Every structure is written in C-alpha cells, then in structure tokens.
Amino acid sequence: MMKKNQELFESHSLEMKNLETLYIGGGTPSLWGERGATFLNERFKDYEISLSAEGEFTLEVNPGSWTREGIKEWQNFGINRFSLGIQSLRGDYLKLLDRVHSVEDVFETLEYFKEIQASFSVDFMLGLPWSHEKERNILEELEEILAYGPEHLSLYILTAKGGYPHKEFLPDEEFIENEYLKVARHLKDQGYLHYEVSNFSKPNKESLHNKRYWQSRSVASLGPSAVGFLATEQLRYKWKVTKAEYEEELLSEESFKLEKLYMGLRIDEGIFIKDHFSPREAERLEPLLHNWCKEGFSVFDRDNDHLKLTSHGFLILDGLVQQLFSIQNA
Numbered sequence: 001m002m003k004k005n006q007e008l009f010e011s012h013s014l015e016m017k018n019l020e021t022l023y024i025g026g027g028t029p030s031l032w033g034e035r036g037a038t039f040l041n042e043r044f045k046d047y048e049i050s051l052s053a054e055g056e057f058t059l060e061v062n063p064g065s066w067t068r069e070g071i072k073e074w075q076n077f078g079i080n081r082f083s084l085g086i087q088s089l090r091g092d093y094l095k096l097l098d099r100v101h102s103v104e105d106v107f108e109t110l111e112y113f114k115e116i117q118a119s120f121s122v123d124f125m126l127g128l129p130w131s132h133e134k135e136r137n138i139l140e141e142l143e144e145i146l147a148y149g150p151e152h153l154s155l156y157i158l159t160a161k162g163g164y165p166h167k168e169f170l171p172d173e174e175f176i177e178n179e180y181l182k183v184a185r186h187l188k189d190q191g192y193l194h195y196e197v198s199n200f201s202k203p204n205k206e207s208l209h210n211k212r213y214w215q216s217r218s219v220a221s222l223g224p225s226a227v228g229f230l231a232t233e234q235l236r237y238k239w240k241v242t243k244a245e246y247e248e249e250l251l252s253e254e255s256f257k258l259e260k261l262y263m264g265l266r267i268d269e270g271i272f273i274k275d276h277f278s279p280r281e282a283e284r285l286e287p288l289l290h291n292w293c294k295e296g297f298s299v300f301d302r303d304n305d306h307l308k309l310t311s312h313g314f315l316i317l318d319g320l321v322q323q324l325f326s327i328q329n330a
Contacts (some may be wrong), residue, residue, distance in 0.1 A: 001222050001244040002047055006142055008246070008302060009220070012233055016220050018050050020193075021209035025060035025083065033070030037077045051078040054221040056208040058083055058121075064105035068112070082120040083154075084109055089141040093128050096166055110148040121152035121207065126183065127176040128158055129166040139186055146190060151205040155183060156198055186312040195268045214267045216260045252321060262321050270308025277327075284327050292320065 009015055029036065044050070051057055058081040059074050071082075088094055091103045113120045122145055128136065145153075157176055160167040171179075184194055192200040196214060199207065212219050213229070221228030225240045233308040234251040251259065259277065264271035273282050289307065297313035297320060300306070313320060 001239070002043060004244055005220065005222055005228075006047060008237065012219075012230060012235075014230065014232075016047075016049060017321065018052050019057075020055045021210040021212065022051065022055070022057040022078075023060075024058065024079075026226065027060075028057060028065045030066040030070065030074075033067055034073040037070070037073040037079075041077050056081055058207070058209060060085065060152045061109065062101060063109040064101035067108070071112075071116075073090065074282070080119060082113060082118055083123065084150075085119055085123045086145065087123060087125045088109070089144055090136070092134070093125075093136070096129050097125065110145070114148045116241050119151055119205070120153060121201075122150045123154045123156065125157055126157045126179050127171055129169040129171075131171045131179070132175055133169075134320040138183060142183060151295060152199070152201040152207060153192065154199050155162050155180075155185065180315055181311060188311075193268065194311050194314070197266050197317060207235060211267065214263045215269075216256075256327065261324065262317075265307075265309055265317060265321060266314075268308055270306055273305045273307060283325070288323060288327065 006016070016327075024040075032039075057079050059079045060083045061071075062085040085099075086109075087097055087099060089103060089106060094101065094103065094106075124142070124145065126138070131138075133143055157180065158170065160170060184200075187200045188194060192202060193206075194200050195206050196210070199210070201207070209219075216229075216231060218231045219229050221237070221239065224239060227236060227238045228246075229236050234253075234256045236249040236251065237246045238249075239246045261271060261276045273285065277285060289298065289300045292313065293300055295312075296310055297316065298307060298309050309317065309320070
C-alpha cells in the first residue's frame with residue numbers, strides 16, 4: 001500500500017518525506033503495542049519518511065486496549081498526542097454503544113495520560129438512547145473528564161445506522177439541540193474554543209492534522225477506507241477495504257469551490273464572502289446574513305467581509321450552507 005501511495009505521488013511530482021502531521025486511527029491502533037510501533041518505524045525508514053521536529057503526531061487509544069510499554073514505544077516512535085475514545089462515563093451507555101471497555105478502564109486511561117502529562121484529546125458522545133428517560137447528566141460526566149485536563153475534546157452526536165438496535169429510543173432533535181448547545185456553552189465557559197462543528201480545544205491546541213482537511217489542504221492516506229486529497233490536483237483518492245487499491249475522484253472547479261465554502265464554515269476561521277460570491281451574489285446575500293446574525297447563527301463583519309458561524313450555526317450547518325448554495329446558483 002505504501003508503494004502504491006508513493007507511485008501515486010510520484011506521478012504528480014509529489015513526495016511524502018518530512019511529515020508535519022500524522023494521525024494513526026481507524027479501529028484500535030493502540031492494540032498494536034510495541035510490535036506495531038516498531039513495524040511502522042521500520043516502514044518509514046524504508047521509504048525515507050521522517051517526522052518534523054515541530055509536528056503533531058496522534059495515536060488513537062481506546063480504554064482497555066493499551067499497555068504502558070506500548071504507549072512508551074509509540075512515544076519513542078514520535079507520537080506526541082493521543083486521542084482517547086472515552087464516549088461516556090456511564091457503564092450502561094458504554095453497553096448501549098457496544099463498547100468493550102468498562103468505566104474502570106476509562107478512569108485508568110485518564111489517570112495514566114494525566115500522570116505522564118501527555119497531550120491528549122477525548123471523544124465524547126451526545127444524543128444517546130434513553131438520555132431523557134435515564135436523565136443523563138451530561139455536564140456532570142463532562143466535569144469529571146475535565147478534571148483530568150484534556151487539551152482537546154471531540155463531541156459527536158450519535159448517528160444510528162439501519163441495523164442499530166436502539167435506534168427508536170434516540171432522543172428527538174430538540175433534546176439533542178439543547179444538549180449540544182448546553183455542552184458548548186459549558187466548555188466555552190471553561191476556556192475551550194469551539195473551533196469546529198464537533199471540536200473544542202484550549203487555545204493553540206487545535207487538531208492540526210484534522211484542520212488540514214477542513215482547510216482543503218493536501219493530506220496523504222493509507223489503510224482500508226482511508227481518504228486522501230491532493231489539493232494542487234483537486235484529486236481525492238480512497239483506499240478499498242479488501243485490496244491495496246484506491247479509487248480516484250477528480251473534483252471540478254465548481255465542486256472544489258463549493259467544498260471549500262462548506263469546509264470553511266465548519267471552522268471558526270470562517271470565510272470571506274468575496275472569495276466565494278460575485279458582487280451581485282453578495283448583494284443578494286445581505287438579507288440572509290442579516291437574519292442569521294439576528295437569530296444568533298453567525299457573526300458577520302461587514303467591514304472585513306468576514307463570515308463565521310456560532311455554536312448554534314455549527315449545529316445547523318448543512319441547512320445554512322444549502323441556503324447559501326441556493327443563492328449562489330440562482
């Protein structure tokens with residue numbers, strides 16, 4: 001797979017050498033332990049791939065699926081940030097989410113990463129089944145997590161696929177909206193920045209790797225279903241699940257323009273209207289943007305032509321972007 005990725009890059013006069021960011025995820029890579037870290041280190045040497053001294057290199061870790069020796073070996077490899085798949089601090093919810101770890105595993109994991117003073121992020125779930133009936137106190141769970149000092153939190157709303165057995169017991173949209181906004185307000189009060197739809201961080205602790213996606217910059221990928229993007233070529237490639245092969249998608253100018261608009265509004269950097277709309281379109285946008293600001297969905301700096309969404313706007317991003325597209329295509 002690495003050879004095929006190298007061939008792809010060479011065909012576009014690109015190379016993957018001194019990495020600024022690296023994210024090892026998709027499944028439970030912490031299970032690889034020492035052997036996995038050693039294997040990857042050898043492969044990187046084979047392909048002359050190095051890690052920048054100032055880079056961000058993240059490993060996903062699930063509670064109950066790691067060892068101290070394995071974590072130390074990953075740190076020796078160059079990992080300097082960890083993403084912990086906590087999800088909830090309640091055992092009944094972990095079972096509903098089909099997680100194999102226990103609440104005890106969760107606290108052991110949080111204790112260890114606080115002990116070694118690691119830079120770490122926590123994944124946390126909203127909108128869980130029976131949240132209303134079970135009177136889930138989400139802020140109480142969150143406060144327990146914050147006591148361990150995570151620099152970053154990713155808060156995801158549970159999206160149930162067709163076969164999920166508890167789908168009919170998910171809370172309604174109003175409950176989920178209130179839960180999302182309640183958590184967003186609490187984290188901002190605690191000094192976290194709501195810098196992306198589902199992500200919060202302490203100042204200067206954003207996920208640099210994921211920001212590359214949201215900024216429509218180039219990202220290499222390896223692994224089943226992994227998706228990479230070559231910005232200069234406007235080429236997206238996705239690896240197949242069972243074969244070391246990928247499918248390519250060449251974005252048209254129009255598709256790339258729309259994608260940059262959508263991605264730009266996902267993050268707190270926002271967009272400059274003139275970069276995405278003609279003067280005539282911008283004029284037609286004025287009543288819409290005025291209404292967004294009035295409703296608390298966005299902040300629009302007219303003097304600097306700068307638009308960014310609030311937490312409430314992030315929550316209904318898809319609908320807001322659809323309104324923009326309708327004006328752009330009118």
